[in-house]
Amino acid sequence: MLKKFPVFKLAYALIFVLVLAAEYWHWTRLNFAVKPAIALVLLTFLCLSTTLKGRFHQRLFTGLVFALTGDTLLMLCNYNPSYFLYGLIAFLICHVFYISAFYLDFLSAKELDKKGARIAIGSCAVVFTAFYFYLRPHLPLLKLPVLICVFTGALMVMMAAFRNQRVNSLSFKLVLTGVLFFILADALMAQVHFIKPFIHADLLISAVYMIAQCLIITGGVERKLIHTQTAV
Template sequence: MLKNHLGFNFYFALLFIVQLFTESDTLTDLFLFPQIHYFTKPLIAFSLFALLVYHTNLKGRFSKRIAAGLLFGLAGDIFLMFEDCFMYGLLSFLLGHIMYISAFFLDYKINTSINKDHAKNAVLGFGFFIILFCGGLWPYLGEMKIPVIIYAIAISAMGIMAFKRFGRVNSLSYKLIAVGAILFVLSDAFLAINRFAYSFKLSGWIIMATYMAAQYLITFGTMERRIKNKIEET
């Protein structure tokens, strides 16, 4: 996987580092220039979208839906750079997760009867996350209670559907997207905690690192996707 995309991976690693630097005013002043994040942050989802289009030509519904999710992520990244556009950013990422859910469902419906225990474990795990996440943030959410609950359900559903691909696609694609989904959930959880409850040190680095890794893994999991048992693209 890495060998086949050396040029892009070098570029994305550089973008990854630069974006993390922008989360520190000190590092930005030393090595970069002010406001560079307005340029680098949108490049995260856009570059992955461009790679996906180049690699797949958006053949098949799965690739198209992941591409749409990346575009909604791009819109969300832009909106979240402006404090008064937070709700628009939240809505954009919500729509992005819905696109990811619909893509992962394509693999799940190939054979809904296999690996039911695996699917149940995913539901229990992410169900516990919703309870813990919403319960912990509830006193701090104010008028944002309903939007945050809806969003928490959406990201958990995205994680569940990522795990429900088990046994239906090749191992590499499954693992890349499953880990990407977990990192996406963690990134959103850290973002919510930092915004609504407790602003902690290095929060920006943790949020961005997990987010960039999540989008990268989901994109590459899409490019590496192969249906098991010679079942054609759905």
């Protein structure tokens, strides 16, 4: 896999470095130029690699479009604080489209890996409930919206886990790891905005987020269904 997609990897590595440099040295103009390129490069890679033939890749594509929207809105929140909320809504919709894509793979063979499904459900129930109660005292007016976001994150992890044995191992591992990084980026952002910021938080969030999106989309490109009891 390391030898695959050299042009994409080079382009993404360059953007990765530029985004982190812009964050570290607070180069606002460079940040405005390169931050949207994260999703744009991934969108191009996804289109060229899959031609968006199936519903799975189409839903990943739509999720990425909303991620691009969210990135753009969050960059503008210094000019209008309401853009922060709109950006979070865009990312929530991105999560929903990713969930719907992973659900297609689950539907391809619903009866497989019931033990793995129970482990995923139980683990998510414990971890995400604990995280919500950790945040709750700091959410006087946002308890319900944050609860919805936490539930959506848990659902995304579960649906990524439910792909086990239904798709090839490489795709499963890449997507699940990417989703876990995505949730980590969400958790770090919640820590910064609702509890207490920490040094270089934006730098860490950007790095984790870029790794997450790259892994999810690469896993989507590498996807091969093992069981196809239903058309997906």
